[in-house]
Amino acid sequence: MNExxxxxEQYVASGAESIEIPAEAYDLFGGADINSLELDEGFRLLGQGIGQGLGGYFKQAALPAVSALMVVLLCGMAETMFPERERTMKVLPLVGTLAITAAVCGDLFALVGSGRSAVETLSTFSKSxxxxxxxxxxxxxxxxxxxxxxxxxxxxxxxxxTVIDRVLIPALMAYVLVCVADAAIGGDTLGGLAKFLKTAVVTVLTLIITGFTIYLTVSGIVAGGADALTIKATKTVISNxxxxxxxxxxxxxxxxxxSTRLVKNTTGVVGILALAAIAVGSFLRLGVRYLVLKTVGAVSPLAGGGRLGKLIENLAGAFGILLGMIAASALMALIAVVAMISL
Amino acid sequence: MEFLGSWVIGITAAALILSAVLALAPEGSAKRVVRLAGGACVLLAVFLPIAGLDADDFLPAAYAAPDEYAETMGELERTNYELQKTIIEQRISSYIQAKADALGISAAPTVSFGERDGVPFPTAVVLDCSGGESAADELRGYVEQELGIDCAARTEKELTP
Known part of the structure; x- marks a missing residue:
């Protein structure tokens, strides 16, 4: 029997053969077989795939950002051209707020769905x-x-x-609506609530990841003490x-x-590459939108849109919150895989 | 997802109603009261999901997971056990055949296994030998002495009727 x-036989018996790598994980590797890649080669191919797709992500992010910027410019022009029309000036911020919300939030809500799907994919894949x-x-x-x-x-x-589904995504929606309402009403009335919601989501995610890491470390140490007895049994038989x-x-x-260790390590490498590929697509989609909207929000005051610029920046923050949820899921899966490989 | 949808609608409605009411409210203390009441409604709409959390929602997955893991682990343990037996048999057979070659006979060993502390352990060997009886006896004695396990040798005379 050769190696x-x-x-x-061990590859089949351990269930490694039946692990289904999601299709989106293959796309970024340019068609290469993930199962035969070394870690550094895999990350190199992943980097290439990201570089090739980056232009597409920026194009997708451009439309809502440019639309929002156009709204800011038009509102700024109206304020400049018709300052004497009081009724128009009262309604203008509300109209601008609704227009920016329509331009950005459709994209955001679609990404909430795909982000939720990415979190579930990460979880299902990492379990097997x-x-x-x-x-x-x-x-x-x-x-x-x-x-x-x-x-x-x-x-x-x-x-x-469960927490993302039941608490954090509703909190994210609430954050978006509070930001929109704050921009519509003006006077930074609901700014504190928006900031609180954002902080709460980040805090919850941080606590879960931290708690998981601590529990993983402690339970691994406690359980590891008993493992030494297992190896002793084999050595006793051999010595007698x-x-x-x-x-x-x-x-x-x-x-x-x-050979079992080799199966574990190769499966772990494939798993790390697949997890990275599943997560990085969502990271880039959200990250690029976050950066582009933040930039638009930052330059909006130059066009006279201080209040609307703040709304755009806050909506960019919503993309950041969603990015944080996916990052937390990916990080948790990665920590677990690395902890298993190190056994 | 229905739950999520109804929550989004509830939060949206609360925020929009607050926005409209605040726009219509007269300036002064009335507006402040409306703002306070509306803010409380939005807070309720945001925090009510927490009350809906149930530990049983995610515990069933934790109960199922050890079965899946135990199944995979059991399958791998069985496979590794059989692989160890095969490798041990190969090593012992090679050792015996090397001795048989030195004696000028050919022998096909069949190894039987028992278990000690969960480790497969060879307990007996049956040699199918072709060559002289005395050489087969010598090989049998050698195996019993060097390997410390019971050995039976069958020659061609015994195997052919």
Whole structure:
């Protein structure tokens, strides 16, 4: 029995073969087979894919940003040309607010849906990946540590999705509406509430990630103490037999464990690359929109649109909040995968 | 998703109504009262989702996960056990065949396994030998002495009727 046969049988038995890598993960690698890539080569291809797609992301972000800027310019022109028309001046900020909301929020709400889908994809993929990594981690002599880390990853991942679904996305919607209402009313009436909502979302995400990392570390240390006993059993059997048989058993044990470790590490590398590819598409879509809108918001006061410029900046913040949710999901999955590989 | 949709509609309605009412409210204390009341309504619309959170919503996944993991781990353990047996058998067979070559006979060993502390352990060997009886006996004795496991040797005379 050669090493390739051993690897192949373990690859199938550990469930690594049945891990489905989402289609969007392949797109960024330019058609290369992720399963055969080294980590550095994978990141290089990913970087190339990002570079090629970056222009498209900027084009997609341009339309709502340019529309918003046009609204600011038109409102600024109207203020300059018709300052004596009091009724028009009262209604103008409200009209400008509604126009900017229509230009930007349609795009935002569509991205909330795709962001939610990205979070779910990350969670589903990482669960099947972690089951394989945990099984192989247990097989190389760390069953306690593997089981503890796997359970922590599953529970926290599901908790994060539930919190994003039930609390954070409604909070994000509320933030957007509060910002719009604040711009419509004027006087920074609801500015404090908007800031609070934004801070609350960021704080919740930070707490979940921090809590997960601490729990993962502590449970891994506690469970790892019992794992040493498992390896001792094999060594006891080997030491109590004649050299030839003991040598054969030791050889078999080392070969199988080494091959299992190889399955774990290669599956882990594929998993890291796939997770990065799933997350980076959403990162770029949201990140580019955030930057472009922030820029538009920053230059709006130059066109006389102070209040509308602030609205645009706040809406850019909404893209940032959504980016934070996806980043938290991706980071949690990545931390779990790295913790499993290190067993 | 229906839950999410109804929440968005509720928050939207609260914010729009507040905006409209504030625009219509006369300046002064009335506007301040309206602002306070409207703000409270928006806060309620934002924080009510927290009251709807239920621990059982995500605990079922945690209950299912160990089964999935245990299944995969069990399958891998069984596979690794069989692989170890195969490798041990190969090593022992190679060792015995090398000795058989030195004695000028050919032997096809079949290894039986038991288990010690979860580790596959060879317990007996049956040798199918072709060559002299004395050489087969010598090989059998060698295996029992060097490997410390029971060994039976069958020659061609015993195998052919």
């Amino acid at each position: 390739q046969t051993i690897y192949r 990946l972690l089951a394989t990594l945990a099984a192989t981690g247990a097989a190389v002599g760390a069953p306690g540590g593997a089981s503890a880390r796997y359970l922590a990853a599953i529970v926290f991942s599901d908790a994060l999705i 037999t004649v050299p030839v048989v003991g040598g054969a058993i030791a050889d078999a044990s080392e070969t199988v464990i080494a």
